[in-house]
Amino acid sequence: MLKKRxxxxxxxxxxxxxxxxxxxxxxxxxxxDFTPNFPIYFTNLGNxxxxxxxxxxxxxxxxxxxxxxxxxxxxxxxxxxxxxxxTGIVYNVMLAPTYDPIENFQPNSVxxxxxxxxxxxxxxxxxxEAKKLKWYYPLLTVISPIGYVIFIYIRAAILGFxxxxxxxxxxxxxxxxxxxxAGVAKWIALLALxxxxxxxxxxxxxxxxxxxxx
Numbered sequence: 649m650l651k652k653r654x655x656x657x658x659x660x661x662x663x664x665x666x667x668x669x670x671x672x673x674x675x676x677x678x679x680x681d682f683t684p685n686f687p688i689y690f691t692n693l694g695n696x697x698x699x700x701x702x703x704x705x706x707x708x709x710x711x712x713x714x715x716x717x718x719x720x721x722x723x724x725x726x727x728x729x730x731x732x733x734x735t736g737i738v739y740n741v742m743l744a745p746t747y748d749p750i751e752n753f754q755p756n757s758v759x760x761x762x763x764x765x766x767x768x769x770x771x772x773x774x775x776x777e778a779k780k781l782k783w784y785y786p787l788l789t790v791i792s793p794i795g796y797v798i799f800i801y802i803r804a805a806i807l808g809f810x811x812x813x814x815x816x817x818x819x820x821x822x823x824x825x826x827x828x829x830a831g832v833a834k835w836i837a838l839l840a841l842x843x844x845x846x847x848x849x850x851x852x853x854x855x856x857x858x859x860x861x862x
Contacts, residue, residue, distance in 0.1 A: 650774050651715040659774070660706040663767050667699035670764055673756035685815045688803065690796050691739065694731035695760050698768050701728050705771075717777040723788070726781055729772050730789045730847050732765035738839070743819070779858035786847030790840045797822065797836060 650656070674692045676682045686692055705720040739761045744752050751757060804816040809824075817823040821835035 651717055653709060653712060653715050656709045656718060656775050657706070659767075659771060660702055660709060663702045663764070663771065664699065664706055666759060666763060666767070667695070667702065670695055670756065670759040671699065673754075673759055676756070678755045685818070688800065688815070689818050690731075690793070691735045691760050693796065694728070694735050694792070695764055698728040698732055698764065701725060702768070702771070718771075718775040719777075722776065722780040723782075723785055725772060725776060726785050726847075726850075727789050727792055729769055729850065730786075730843060731792050732768050733846060734793065734839075734843055736761055736765040746820075773857075778854050778860075781851055781854050783851070786844055786851050789847045790843055793839060793843060794836075 672678070674686050674689075674695070676686065701720060701724055705718050708720055709718065739757075744761075800817065800822055804824075807814045807816060809816065811817075811825065817825075821827060821839075822832060824832055827835065
């Protein structure tokens with residue numbers, strides 16, 4: 649873990665700069681294909697949250713005078729790490745193979761599914777002090793995906809579940825028409841379980857880091 653203020657400023661600034669490009673890319677700007685649906689994707693919302701966390705960390709780092717760990721809310725950071733890991737894994741393992749390969753190499757896809765997730769996780773390993781995570785944090789990380797699912801279905805209900813004129817379900821496993829209620833419930837349960845398991849794995853890694861520090 650690095651306490652160097654200068655290294656933190658460089659890394660955080662790079663992330664924020666790429667993040668701004670990622671936000672622009674998420675609208676379809678670079679493909680000349682603006683889509684009004686960009687705010688409903690978990691990928692985009694998760695990245696927007698993490699970019700906000702990183703901007704807050706950068707402001708904190710710029711204000712401090714000495715070398716020290718980054719201390720921006722560890723829980724918010726942990727939720728961000730888990731959200732982007734979920735984004736990267738689900739997209740690259742489950743979704744990318746079903747898309748046209750060209751789509752996987754568009755700027756928004758590369759930045760939001762690969763570059764920013766890797767950098768955000770690396771930032772946690774490099775600049776955050778170990779053993780700041782509570783044992784129950786991994787259980788609470790499901791707030792993010794569950795909250796997202798609730799948002800999607802509230803939006804779908806407001807739109808009258810009209811699939812002819814609206815993109816109601818950004819991901820196939822949320823599609824009530826093709827998966828059915830039972831199928832959607834199964835996918836949500838499996839992903840939530842995977843999310844918790846993955847979170848506890850990282851919790852264990854955090855404890856190992858703490859022992860190594862000592």
